[in-house]
Amino acid sequence: MNQEQTTHPPAPVGILGFGGLGKAAALVLAPKREMSWVAVADHQGYAYDPAGLDALQCGALARAQGSVGYLNPGGVLTDQGIESLLGLGNRVEGYFLALPNLPNTFMATIVQRIIAAGWRGVLVDALKRTSAMEQLFDLAPQLQQAGITYVTGCGATPGLLTAAAVLGAQSYAQVHQVDITFGVGIANWEAYKATIREDIAHLPGYTVERAMAMSEAEVSELLDRTQGRLCLEGMEHADDLILELAGICPRDQVRVGGIVDTRSAAKPISTHVKVTGRTFEGKISTHTFTLGDETSMAANVCGPAFGYLKTGLGLHRQGIYGLFTCADLMPQFVR
């Protein structure tokens, strides 16, 4: 049954993590009527307001004082912010996990804490690395048993572009190649510190450990040497795992790369996915899905994340739990 036919009061949702992505996510939610942003946690505290949090106020507070825990009233300074929010139970029906992807075990560790807390609801992430997502698949039976509906890989890539590849694949008897290329422009790297560090970890000669160990001065120095640009090829990106699990093609036929410019909000190249395959008539062809250059990384990550969160809320209300990927479900449009 078309879930659009049923109207619900705004779903109370939260954001775990309040860096660049978390702050953008709050702004994306602000005008929505179908979801109400009531909860947020960062590494120093949390804030909860059943009447709705103010995205601009919380963003300014976090920038000025370092944590949403300073919000008054509603904020609490604690290193157990996530557990405190989970204690609210279904007063928060779903969370966007806008958390750092590093260390590589971080997301799975958080998810284990959420399962252990006994919370039931919907989780979406914008996880990037294949090896991090594989850890979530190990937790799939526990997620289902816990009554959690979890959709992984709900950003731009994995996410929007991976789902577009699933659609594009439909024209083909066999898919030969999926090529994802992204261009990201951000005015200054400090707005997305965790994301930039995650990108550095993909550079030749760098590892997750080395990128994590870098001081901010070292990151700045590296960016000075590259004129602020990070050119990434053959990245370990979970699009490969997602498309393999969806039966589209073996993971080694999925390529992900991109250019990140940390000194200009303009994209250095257009973000696109190309799906090449052979039709039932034996023709080789390529479909191309290209994102408009004016759409930011934040728009292309947070929009899909809440779209999949809406779909997840519908499944959860029907008692359908477990682990899904962006290739399994159609994201719904959040009004």
Added chain:
Amino acid sequence: MNQEQTTHPPAPVGILGFGGLGKAAALVLAPKREMSWVAVADHQGYAYDPAGLDALQCGALARAQGSVGYLNPGGVLTDQGIESLLGLGNRVEGYFLALPNLPNTFMATIVQRIIAAGWRGVLVDALKRTSAMEQLFDLAPQLQQAGITYVTGCGATPGLLTAAAVLGAQSYAQVHQVDITFGVGIANWEAYKATIREDIAHLPGYTVERAMAMSEAEVSELLDRTQGRLCLEGMEHADDLILELAGICPRDQVRVGGIVDTRSAAKPISTHVKVTGRTFEGKISTHTFTLGDETSMAANVCGPAFGYLKTGLGLHRQGIYGLFTCADLMPQFVR
């Protein structure tokens, strides 16, 4: 809960209608391991073989003798072919309704016959006109009660391009415009008689009734006058209804048009969908999804149809019935 994790024997599926689209659908199914083509009906008869029908043989037979009912063994000449197949019950788990779209009430009438026959399973269509799809929405409660999982609008447009618009919309706070433009090239119009007649009905000065009443000589004459091309603008296409129901934008912000060349297999223009909107940051932008020119209408219609049929089979096995559109579900890749 990833449905890919579970393996099933090949699903026995059927095709109702065996014109150009039905014959192409049989060829698309031929190499698939996850579905087995066991049943087909045309207006003069039907054929059923639990071991699988041969696409080339049935196609040749229908072209030479006018009906698959002449197949021996397995074929039966009857004007009650659909009812005969429905009598097989779940020996056929799903059907692609590759039926003519005209008259405009035809699809809804067939669906009422299927409901009346008491058959339970999955149906997908590649329905085009808004007014025809609205008749199906009137039947939605009956479909759910009958234990039928029905996905409507599963071709190229509505279908693949509509779903791509749903994905593209995710980047935007508000969607301003969805523009779908298709190019279709077919070597000769007689291979797709019903489709061409449906397209003629969209021309200025024509109606569904006038297009249906035309003799084949009159169709040929019209195509002679236009050098074999049909240029279609502002078509009544159910993409508008589907996107409105999915909450993407009001239906009058969806435009569909295209060029059909009936004298060359090459596409006269590239098929694409453009999604224009405003991001949460206030930027106006346009995403574009373009299909490779080497992919035929048949590949872009039948591929998605069976992709949605696979998704529908998964839902049906979980006891989820009712009417869905291509915007509600992610099509799965049929191996």
